[in-house]
Amino acid sequence: MPPQPITVDGEAGWELERIIKHRKHHRVTQHLVKYLGYDMSKAMWLDEGDLENAQELLATYKSAAGLPRD
Numbered sequence: 001m002p003p004q005p006i007t008v009d010g011e012a013g014w015e016l017e018r019i020i021k022h023r024k025h026h027r028v029t030q031h032l033v034k035y036l037g038y039d040m041s042k043a044m045w046l047d048e049g050d051l052e053n054a055q056e057l058l059a060t061y062k063s064a065a066g067l068p069r070d
Contacts, residue, residue: 003037008053014038016054019061031061 005012017036020043022029029048034040051058062069 013053016051016057019057022061022065022067031058 003014005014007013015036017034020032020034022031023045024030025045030045031048031051032043032045033051033054034043048058059069061067
């Protein structure tokens with residue numbers, strides 16, 4: 001059974017487990033993310049701006065990938 005959403009800033013969401021890779025899509029950086037408790041078939045591409053509540057995870061990924069941390 002998938003985990004229940006968590007509430008962040010009054011909105012329901014799911015906890016990210018890890019960022020798998022990144023790409024540029026229409027001049028926007030997107031990250032393929034895996035959600036905690038879900039398998040890879042549920043991984044999704046999210047715009048970097050949508051990761052505001054996952055800054056530590058994003059910083060860790062950027063460091064490992066050799067990307068600038070803005």
